[in-house]
Amino acid sequence: MKAHRSCSLIGILICLTAVLLALPASAEEGMWTFDNPPAGQLQEKYGFTITQQWLDHVRLSSVRFNDGGSGSFVSPRGLVLTNHHVALGQLQKVSTPEKDYATDGFYARSAAEEMKCPDLELNILESMEDMTRRVQDTVKRGMKDKDALAARKAEIANIEKESLDSTGLRSEVVTLYAGGEYWLYRYKKYVDVRLVFAPEQQAAFFGGDLDNFTYPRYDLDMALFRVYENDKPVESRNFLKLNPRGAQEGELVFVSGNPGSTERLSTLKEIEVQRDVIIPDIIKLIRRRLDVLKRYAEEGKEQARQAASQTYGLENSLKVYLGEYEGLLNKNLIAKKQKEETGFRAKITANPESARKYGKAWDEIAAAQQKLVARYKESRYRSLRASRLASLALSIVQYVAEINKPDGKREDGYHDSQLESLRFQLFSPAPVYPQMEIRLLENSLQEAMDELGSGDPFVKSALNGRTPAEAAKQVIEGTRLDDPAFRKELVDGGQAAVNASTDPAIVFARSVDPAVREIRKWFEDNVESIMTSAGEKIGQARFAVYGKSTYPDATFTLRLGHGTVRGYAMNGTEAPPKTTFYGLYDRSIGFGGKFPFQLPSRYVDRRDKVNLSTPLNFVCTCDTTGGSSGSPVISKEGEFVGVIFDGNIESLVGNYVYNEENNRSVAVHAGAMIEALRNLYDAADLANEMTNYE
């Protein structure tokens, strides 16, 4: 499944290291920005003229799920369709020990039953403005990399603040082509989002972790929300009309969504560091955390329920990283990257002027990567991310300190333009599971001790003479941060209130804050600033050599992909373009109905009511990655024909290189949704809302 996996696990530090290599994209590759769609290719290959009107309609129908996914409006009354697995976090948060909507599904038979999500923010990309000159011009000749980075950051904060003040819209400057371009994206933001429908997890995620990232598949991985404003459904003028016939084999289709991150344009040195240092370490970290959660889940049904959503996310990430790692061990892939980089650099050095301007960038990046490796462990393990309460505590401690600084000097995440969304998360009423928190925090501290040694300042101050188990127990059992009102009280009380607090989680966060800041500052000065400067150079070099014929690496911002519905060679034969409900029953019975291939009871009871030849899933060549989950698949007529929910196993290496031969996105077919709503879920009203528009 293509859940957006980057930010919680890789962390901001590592996300920033992706820098541009770049050859012109060909064929059906590419996650294009909406200002630069591959119009020529579409015209030439498919005779399709992409108009501004078409682009605007698709963009304004597309929805970003801020906790990591995509979706789209599918009715004029604010109905938003995404994946069950994108909705999973919210499904868990609205569940209770008595009612497990994540597992059993949910259906609101009336507006009154629609259930408000505690902390779900949806964004619509309202406008895009090129700010490249403004950001790049703040860097003056002869500036040190460190000062240049500060100048850029300050200017970006200015742009965002100005935009917020003048429009009231969520405003973000997006770094594209590793600094080759900077764009201001403005979002319409919705925070009253209500759950309307979700199937049983066993229908959405049939085949479980085993079938995840594979195809052929048989998953009804969908969920429906409704967006409210002023306690009324929004009038969503821009929405995608659902076509239950879906798209045919060979048909041109588009995907509009928010791919999270890719490393397509990274230099070979960065890829080698990923392969040799970062990914093996992340795999170890995920396995360790999964062990903790699995042991916890074994203690009882309620514990299993609490651990389910995070376990799902970690298993998903593990399969991604294992797939990427496998890909990086492939010598052909590395050789291909090497060849691309050598070719690009040769073009740069062939011209004395460009050689002077850009030629050293690769060596600078290599040097910065060496530095990164030297303190990689601290950047990874000085972290409280695993425990929600501990990480809330640290956010509060940093929040009250950062907002006292001028906007341009604050740490990322605390700029004025970001505060509203941040407060929405800080004060979320979503439930907290203290016993699970204790296990996760204990593991996190033990892990930090194992990896950094007990002499590390972070470890020393976090433990303060206690064992990891004692520290975790004291912090979690003693804190009142599970109460959103208490969090608000602290934030509103500002620096003074936080400094005076004796809440053990706040005390704990205050004590580790300096060590966390130290490594972040070191990283900024020694890695990020150099990567940014060198990245900008390579970005410019690329434009100089190739023009704007390529697309930037993914940045969890809106992108357009295109391709065709098409099977592929696999397992000595071919995978079909689509699957049907027949296949769902085949695979379940083939495994004797055992986990993870059991069917929800309604699928057994109502089998004869379903038209089994209805297409269930399909594959297309559109280029997607984690974060694309929930993206609508769109016909050239602008209709909704399916929803992306996964990629095949061959797509995992797509983080580094796209291969049209066998890289496929996997989608739920629009026809399956209507068939299931009508004949399995007795939800004809929803099917009607998506197909009959009065």
Add this chain to the structure above:
Amino acid sequence: MKAHRSCSLIGILICLTAVLLALPASAEEGMWTFDNPPAGQLQEKYGFTITQQWLDHVRLSSVRFNDGGSGSFVSPRGLVLTNHHVALGQLQKVSTPEKDYATDGFYARSAAEEMKCPDLELNILESMEDMTRRVQDTVKRGMKDKDALAARKAEIANIEKESLDSTGLRSEVVTLYAGGEYWLYRYKKYVDVRLVFAPEQQAAFFGGDLDNFTYPRYDLDMALFRVYENDKPVESRNFLKLNPRGAQEGELVFVSGNPGSTERLSTLKEIEVQRDVIIPDIIKLIRRRLDVLKRYAEEGKEQARQAASQTYGLENSLKVYLGEYEGLLNKNLIAKKQKEETGFRAKITANPESARKYGKAWDEIAAAQQKLVARYKESRYRSLRASRLASLALSIVQYVAEINKPDGKREDGYHDSQLESLRFQLFSPAPVYPQMEIRLLENSLQEAMDELGSGDPFVKSALNGRTPAEAAKQVIEGTRLDDPAFRKELVDGGQAAVNASTDPAIVFARSVDPAVREIRKWFEDNVESIMTSAGEKIGQARFAVYGKSTYPDATFTLRLGHGTVRGYAMNGTEAPPKTTFYGLYDRSIGFGGKFPFQLPSRYVDRRDKVNLSTPLNFVCTCDTTGGSSGSPVISKEGEFVGVIFDGNIESLVGNYVYNEENNRSVAVHAGAMIEALRNLYDAADLANEMTNYE
């Protein structure tokens, strides 16, 4: 599909080169001879005591299809079940331009409608007798390899002749463990075999060449024959009772059949010659012949019908060789083989006595392989095998010459004990397609010219100044050999009649005969004799080191395999232990019903009559290879639970090494046969015959 692919394409010359390397088999590996089943393993791992009675019952229920496949008795009235693709050659031979039973299927609704096959011989292994001492003792100390080979061959001919004379049974001495053992196998032989039932090829071979050698699968690859004697169905006292419930996941099952050939015990040098010389050449040869047949088939429906069976066989072989070749390029496999061989040789050289006796065998084989490579092309391309008429002509020319020699000095294939079966083939009334023959012979001659040059004696005498096209046309159009009576007349007329014949095919065969004999003789003296002597040494060395804890390479003789019904890891997930009729419909619709995924019309019309949850195919870990097609899968109660028809793509490298992790045999489930006979084919009487035994 696991059609026996060795003899027509690889040729006898190459078959002989497989020589023993050998480590003790473990786990579920092994194609064991019935005199040496892995009783200890079965007892230990499964608590199953294999009795002589059980073994005898299974052996006498098992049937060898002499044109390359396996089968079993499934009723007390002589009903034999095998695969559609094993029956394919006969289905084609009983078809006419008006009635294409190969494509459309066949069902005899009464005994009168059962259709006699023109040249199908079935064999039942009646007895086995160890002749190792007798054969090995003919070789006297100090004999040259060449003379030793002649002595062995003479003794083998003697044994076979004696046995035939005393029992009337087909008698064959089988070389096992590359000469480590020699066994006399006696067969009860049936030549009145009548076709009873075959489904449409599109049901038997759904997914075609694409899905061939893959899994999950959805093929009803079955056919039924009835064995007659004296114009009455034989009373088959030994038969397997069909259990429509089949075998469950994890259940112990057996496979009894005739695997064709493997190279598991070959030395590394032999494997390298396969990889670097022989297999790439065979792939080229098959592709060339397939091109000829495809062009011919494009000329019309009748041409397509004529070419179908041979095309199927060649595509099947091509997929096998490509899979094997792929496997041989895998460095891990070669490293594993290297390690095994090094370990074995170290054990031999550690002891001065065994070092002296066996130590040089590997180098001798390596030298013989070098020689083989030197004249490989001639051994491959001095051949008329592609054209049935040309090869009949050569067989007749050689037959009348060979039978004038003492039995022990004749070429293989012309010993007294083999003559009856040979004459059955020589005088077969099966139809001949002259236009197709011309194309195949022309290609064969052109290919010989391309590969050997126009100066080669074979090419020179075959063409005799003509172009390949002219020669082929003159030979095929002018010959009367399409008439079985004419063939009989010539054979009965003996050497004089053949020498006097002016039939252009006979003239042609007489002219190429010396060059064919020359390379065969050279091969015997320079390769086979050395391989046989050295092979015997390694075989004995192996017994000295490992005892009789392994099984010999496959020799198209009866073997017993065992294993469990079990899925396996593939495509990033798992393949299920079984599939169902649901999956058949899923895969067909998934491809839009396009070739090779269209369904026969009865499957569409009668869909609602079929219990779609009936298991259709399943996989087990039993070790099989080409020739195992049609082998019954047998429960420990001795019941028929399925029929082997294929291996998965991962099994192709099984020619060299068995990997229990993912090597799987693919079988049709017994339940699917009964369900289909009853509800798709209105053949309840056959279903009853196989399930109710009065």
